[in-house]
Amino acid sequence: MIPSKFDYVRVNSIDEAIQQLQQLNGEGKLIAGGHSLVPLLKFRLTEPGALIDISRIAELKEVRKEGNRIVVGALNTHFQVANNQIVKEHIPVLAETVRQIGDIQVRNRGTIGGNIAHADPAADLPAAAHVLDAKIMIQGEDGAETMDMESFVIGPLITMLPENSVLTAISFTIPPSHTKSAYLKFSHPASGYPVIGVAVVAGVDENNMIDYAKVAITGVGDVAYRATAVEEKLLGQELSETVIKEASQYAAEDGEIANDLFSSEEYRRNLCKVYTERALKAVLF
Amino acid sequence: MTKVVGTRLKRKEDPKLITGHGSFADDIQLPGMLHAAVLRSPHAHAVIKKINVEEALKVPGVVAIYTGKDLEGKIGPVPTSWYVPDCDLKEAPQYPLAIDRVRYVGDGVALVIAEGRYAVKDAMYLIDVEYETLSPAVGQKESLKDNAPLVHDDIENNLAFHWKAGTVPEEVCEKAEASVKQSFYVQRVAPSPIETRAAIGRYNPGTGELTLWCTSQNPHIHRMVLSEVLDITEAKLRVISPDMGGGFGGKIGVYPDEALVGFAARDLCRPVKWIEERSEHFTAANFGRDEVIDVEIYGQKDGTITALRVTNTHNVGAYLSTMGPGVSTIDFGLMITGIYKIPYASCETFGVYTNTTPTDAYRGAGKPESTYQIERAIDLFAKEIGMDPVEIRRINMAQKEDFPFTNAQGLVYDSGDYEKPLTKALEMVDYQKFREEQKELRKRGKLVGIGFSTYVELCGFGPSKVAGGIGFQGGIWENATVRVHPRGSVTVYCGTSPHGQGHATTFGQIVSEKLGIPMDDIELVFSDTKSVSMGWGTYGSRSVAVGGSSVAIAADRVIDKAKKIAAHELEVSVEEIVFEEGIFSVKGSPSLQRTFKEIAKSANMAWNLPEGIEPSLEASSYFDPENFVYPFGTHIAVVEVDKETGQIELKRYVAVDDVGRVINPLTAEGQVHGGLAQGIGQALWEGIVYSKDGQNLTGTFMDYAMPKARFFPKFETAFTETLSPVNPIGAKGVGETGTTASTPAIMNAVMDALEPYGIKDIEMPLTPEKVWRAISESEGK
Amino acid sequence: MGNEKVNVTVKINGNEKRAEVEPRTLLAHFIRDNLGLTGTHIGCDTSQCGACTVLVDGQAVKSCTLLTVQADGSEITTVEGLGQVGNLHPMQQSFWEKHGLQCGYCTPGVMMAAVGLLQQNPNPSDEEIREGLEGVICRCTGYQFIVDAVKHAAQLMRETEAEVQLVGEERL
The missing domain is CATH 3.30.465.10 (Uridine Diphospho-n-acetylenolpyruvylglucosamine Reductase; domain 3)
Structure with a gap:
């Protein structure tokens, strides 16, 4: 897999990068680590006229x-x-x-x-x-x-x-100091990308009432999303397995869940619930 | 006698490989070398209307572009090498570039030759092909139907071959107290050596010699076939397999691409290199398996199996590959009863053309599929009559005293003691304890399961007269020459063609033990048709059993001659000479002796040889075994299923294999481990999926799940040693045990774990979703 | 656009090399074709197999997913620089001793990835080694002897380091 031809320029400041982008008039693409871009270049899924290498800008x-x-x-x-x-x-x-x-x-x-x-x-x-x-x-x-x-x-x-x-x-x-957090992931066996990834930051107050809950889910649809429905069901409740289980039922509410070859929408909806419940338990218990 | 055979020696092959001094195909640089790229069809089935190469030719560095029409009459079709008899086999000619119609995504359309690996791709992307798409035939069952699109217009119902063996009388089935019918799909998988395919051609217009380096597991077969395709004598065609990054069956095939490279090098009188890309490999390199297997198993309530009826519908792809027709017929159909004494068995195989990439042998070739169906079927039958899976195996398996054992299809198994590895494996896993724990865990809602596979496989191809009988276009004997140099070191020329198996080490051990000389004094030469007189290559777990035996026999012949020279020099009769640990001595007078090195010198100098003895110390063997070899064993998997997600955790894997004589336990274990990873991969992760329009949806390592290190527990392996009587070493072959045994062991374990739900079968690979769905559906009932 | 070549300088296995390359030249191709160091292999198109892994400024990276121009000014170590016959690196020694390779094609990349792993975790458990080898694919070995080899190499490297420290202290 060989990229198509492009020019290359390395810049040393943000201003210089912006100038180059302007000069190249839509033909320029920024490259840093290149680990998202180079695979696309190799498959010729993107064919920019020039790459602007920003990887050595110290201020970034x-x-x-x-x-x-x-x-x-x-x-x-x-x-x-x-x-x-x-x-x-x-x-x-x-x-x-x-x-x-x-x-x-x-x-x-x-x-x-x-x-x-x-x-x-x-x-x-x-x-x-x-x-x-x-x-x-x-x-x-x-x-x-x-x-x-x-x-x-x-x-x-x-x-x-x-x-x-x-x-x-x-x-x-920075979440409040009494919170804890976790990221729980089910990796696709080939790509290693998450079939589902659930991040949770949550905490309880001195009365064991859930006073902080942020839940976000990635990998299941076109974009990652905050599972606000789950958060709402948790906040203000006394921590219990039942509360977590019930709240987790809403994990797919806020997302647009997609099908792919490895997993259907229905299965991913299930994963949303199961992984959210497990991530919440890992954080709150 | 020095013990070399049976010891865990470090490999001779490794120093170059761990320091970056291997010589793989892409490492070869020749002066003036051009690069080749093959433009491939993006459609599964289409008519080529027009090919415009104008823009592509403008790319700086482009030297030539050939289309199928350009090559008409200049290069022949690439034939299959297995004309299985009595099955109405219909072969469609596969031209190296499609002429007017493409028949699978990946079918070659144009060959581009340019200076440099980048320019050649730039040009390839600029070739403009106008297609008129046609409906494709994709799945084998659908493609057999009357209204299916025809892959080849003159081949009715896309039926490439229809093969039958064995009969099961109807009354046997009627009398059976129990029976199970089940359809299995042993899905298409990609052999996926980490080095893709490659070929380099160099033509010398002065001598007319064409040298072709290519990624071949069998360079002499490549030479034989390509000499016909390219219309060049075998004497002028030299095929070399350089160091190779794995094969697994995927590099047995003689491919159009290799012929194209040879053609272009000769046509342009310049070296040409073609290196396949991974994405290209996923469309143009042969896949393995892809067989729908319908099984009926009959028997009595006491556990006795009385009959087995099997139908295999095999997706052969768009063309017949080199070994393709033999896989689902001979390799599969004659082994369907496995280790069991089933009196009646029949197999009917339909080979079906489809608009997909051809399928060929993949590690085990037919035997993993046959093992899969019998080991799954016997478990289902046990479940049906409420019997323990170990007990039903013991009731039906051939016993030690039955050997040589003739199976229902007439194959004679060389030797066996099936109870031995079974007992050992059960001990290792502690079966009784597991069943007790399982009961407890089930009460707590945990889904754990154990699965067995008590397998046997057909390996070690020879004998050649059988090859002739089954339509294989080759002999399957092996050749070795042991050449002793004047100062006592030895070069051994062998017809097998290793690509990771470590023959330089194992064959070296055989020679070292025979001749009593150090490993460092022995060099092995393989994989070059100009150095090695003949050979049939490495596949079918044949290398040690046939090639290694040939080495052993040649070494014995060297000793025989050396003894005569030693006797002459020591002025005694040959009968009085004893040869041990590299020393020829006189019986009863051990001080009268000659070292191996001294005799090597005498033989080569030829100053004083006995009458009738020719100079030099060298011997060859052309070994053709009297029968196949049949390795066997017991594999046990322990799994846990997460019922909320369907994810499967492989907790333990026990493999006890009997591969006859083990030459090097270290490399033998390595072979078992590698096979296990592939066989387990088939059960749990791997699978090529085509869309309805014939596109491979799993065409990169982003989609096709190659097993990774974290997928496995530590394998627990052991060997029992039941020697084979059909070769002088007693070896049976170890390369394919892992893929043959492990797939059903895993499936049986998962089905055991899911027993509380009454789930009997799930199609492979067992993706979490499929398992979750099966559980959900069962709960919904 | 795209016809201007770029000058790069790299220090590879201790030797400084200058070259003029097309900006699109992948580092893996530069190492193999321009520098003639063919121990680094390519096994896939998608950055999965890791056969091309080398050390860039001491860190394991996949050289098929890096443009040569990105590595300008860097120090690169390939398998040829790891150790030589007669002077093997503990990782090479361990792969040989523990039979961590069969066909040997993925091996250079796997060893470089393992060296990278041990830099981040000098005393990994079997499980950590398996996790740490996520970025490589071996089709031959089933990984078991690779895990053994990496574990053994970790031990050898810790011992050597301890020795080096000891020698250092004695000198003090």
């Missing part, structure tokens, strides 16, 4: 705490994210999720920004992004802007990333 590699949020620069690899102290301490569900992406080689090279920008419906990362109220930070021709996951990813491989702009970082909410 930071991880920092900003108030109640953690900002992870787009160029951090999955391996770096999984092993970052700030991430592990404040948003462990992100570390747990990226640790389950692909394999060691892919995690060494694939970046968190590239993963979100690629918007693969079967990606793991969006589940964690959703439960951590991720904000996608973008730098464009007209300055910086921020989008949430729902408005950023609008379909399989389709995002609202404006023309001539760079996804610079993703910012995540």
Whole structure:
């Protein structure tokens, strides 16, 4: 599998990247780790005129705490994210999720920004992004802007990333300290992508009442989604197996569940319930 | 005698492979070498209206583009090599490039030759082909129907062959107290060697010699077939199999692509290299299995099986592959009764053309399918009469005293002791304890199950006269030459063609033990038709049993001659010479001796040889065994099923195999492990799925589930050793035991786990959804 | 567009190499075709099989999913740089001893991936090794002897490291 021809330019700053995008007038495509893009290039599913390599822009590699949020620069690899102290301490569900992406080689090279920008419906990362109220930070021709996951990813491989702009970082909410979290995944035996992946951040108050519940599901349809119906059924309830079981029945409510060769919509709806229940139990018990 | 055979030696092959110094096909670089790419049909069935190569020819570096029409009259069709007799076999000619009609996705349409592996692809993508699509025939059962589209216009009902063996009298079935009918689908799978196929051609216009390096498990068969296809004498065609990244049956076949590369190299008088891509491999390389097997099993309530009726409807794809016709007939149909003394059995096989990639032998070829149906059927019968699966096997299996045992279809099994591995495996798994635990776990809602497979397989092809009788277009003897050099090291030339099995080590061990010389003094040469006089290749677990035996016989002949020389030098009679651990000595006077090295020198110098003895120390053997060999054993799987998701966890896997004499336990275990992964893969994960319009929906490793390390527990393996009487080594063959035995063991275990739901069968592969659905449907009842 | 070649410099197995390549050149092809190091193999199109795994700046990556231009300025280690006959790396030694290979085609990639695994986890359990080998496919071995080999290599490497430390301390 050989890509078609393209030009290549390496840039050293975000501004330079934007300039190149402008100059190339729609023919340019950004490349960071390349682990989403290179496979597409090889199959000639995308044939850009030029690649703009942003992988060495230092300002995209930071991880920092900003108030109640953690900002992870787009160029951090999955391996770096999984092993970052700030991430592990404040948003462990992100570390747990990226640790389950692909394999060691892919995690060494694939970046968190590239993963979100690629918007693969079967990606793991969006589940964690959703439960951590991720904000996608973008730098464009007209300055910086921020989008949430729902408005950023609008379909399989389709995002609202404006023309001539760079996804610079993703910012995540730090959940309350009494919460716990988990990412539970059923890998496709061939691709390793989630047939379903459920991320949960949840907690109970001193009276054992569920006072925090974020649940997100990926892999089952065109886009990952927040299972808000489940969250609503949980919040304010006293923690019990029955409450979890009943709430989990609503796990497929908020998503558009799809069929594929490996699993039907009906089966995936079942997986939504079972995996949500198991993930909630893992977190709350 | 030095003990070399039977020891766990490290492999001779490995140093080059672990340091990056192997020489695989794509590693070969020749001066002036061009690259080839084959444009393949994206349609399962279509008429080629027009091919426009104009734009493609403009790509810098393009040297030539050939279409099927360009090659008409210049290159012949690639034939099958197995004309199974008495089955009305109809062969449709497979031209290396389709001429006016494409018959499967992957059928070659144009051959592009260019400077460089990138340019050749650029050009290939620019070829514009106009097709008029036709309805395709896809599934075998549907394709047999009267209204099905015809893959080849002159072949009615797409019936490639119709084969029958054995009869079951109606009254036997009528008298049976119990019977079970079940249809199984042994699904299409991809052999998937990690190295795809490749070919490199080099033609010398001065000598007229064409050298073809290709990924072949049997270079001499390739030479024989391609010499006809390319119209070149065998003496001028040299086929070399370089280091090969696995085969598993997928590289037995003589393929159109190899013929194309040879043709282009000769036509252009420049070296040409073709390296297949993985996605291409999933459309153009032969698959395995794809057989719908309908079984009827009859017997008494005491567990005695009285009759077995089997119908196999085999999807052969669009053309007959090299071994294809033999798989579902001879290999399958004569082995349907497995290890059991079933008095009556019959098999009827329909070979059906479809608009899909051809199917051929895949590790086990026919025997995994036959084992699958009998081992599943016997379990279903046991369930029907309420008998333990081990007990019913013991009641029906051939006993030690029955050997040589003739099965219902007339095959004579060489040797066997089926109780031995069964007992051992039951001990290893602790069967009684498992059943007790299972009861407890079931009470707690846990679905655990145990599954058995007590198998036997037909291996070690020879004998050649049988090959003739069954229509195989080859002899299946083996050749070895042991050549002793003047300073005492040895080169052994062998007709088998290893590609991962480690013959350099195992055959080396045979020679080392025979000649009493160190492994390092022995070099093995395989896989080159110019060096090795003849050979029939590596498949069918035949290499040690036939090739290894040939090596052993040739080594014995070397010793015989060396003894005569030693006797002459020591001035005694040959009868007085003893040869042990590389020393020729005189009986009763051990100080009178010659070393192997000394005799090697004497023989080669020829200064003082006994009368009538020719110079040099070299011997050959052409070994044709009197019978096949029949390895056997017991495999036991333990599984747990997650009832909420249908996911299956393989908890334990016990394999006790009897492969006759084990030359190297380390490599033998490796063979078992690899076979297990593939056989378990067939049961649980792997499967090629075609859409109704004949597109392969599982055409990459993103979709086709190759087993990975984390899918398996640690396998628990052991061997029992029942020697084969049909070869001098006593070996039976180990390569295919894993794929043959494991698939039904897994299925039987899962069905045992699902017994509380009354589930009897689920089609492979057992994806979680299928299992979940079966449970849900049973709960809904 | 697409006809401009790009200069790259890499340090491969300790040797600096400069070349002019098409930007689309895959690192795997560059290593094999331009540098003539054919120990690194290609087994699939989709980044699943891992036969092409090499170390780039010390980390295991799949060289079929990396453009050569992306590796410009990097240090690359291939199987040829891991160790040589007579001076084998513990991983190579262990694959040989434990029969961790059959056809040997996936082996260089598997060994490089395993080296990458041990860098991240020097003392893995069998289960962690199996999980850690998610990025490679072997069709021959059924993985059991690969797991044994990686475990053995981990032990050898820990022992060697301990020895190195000891020698270091003695020198102090």
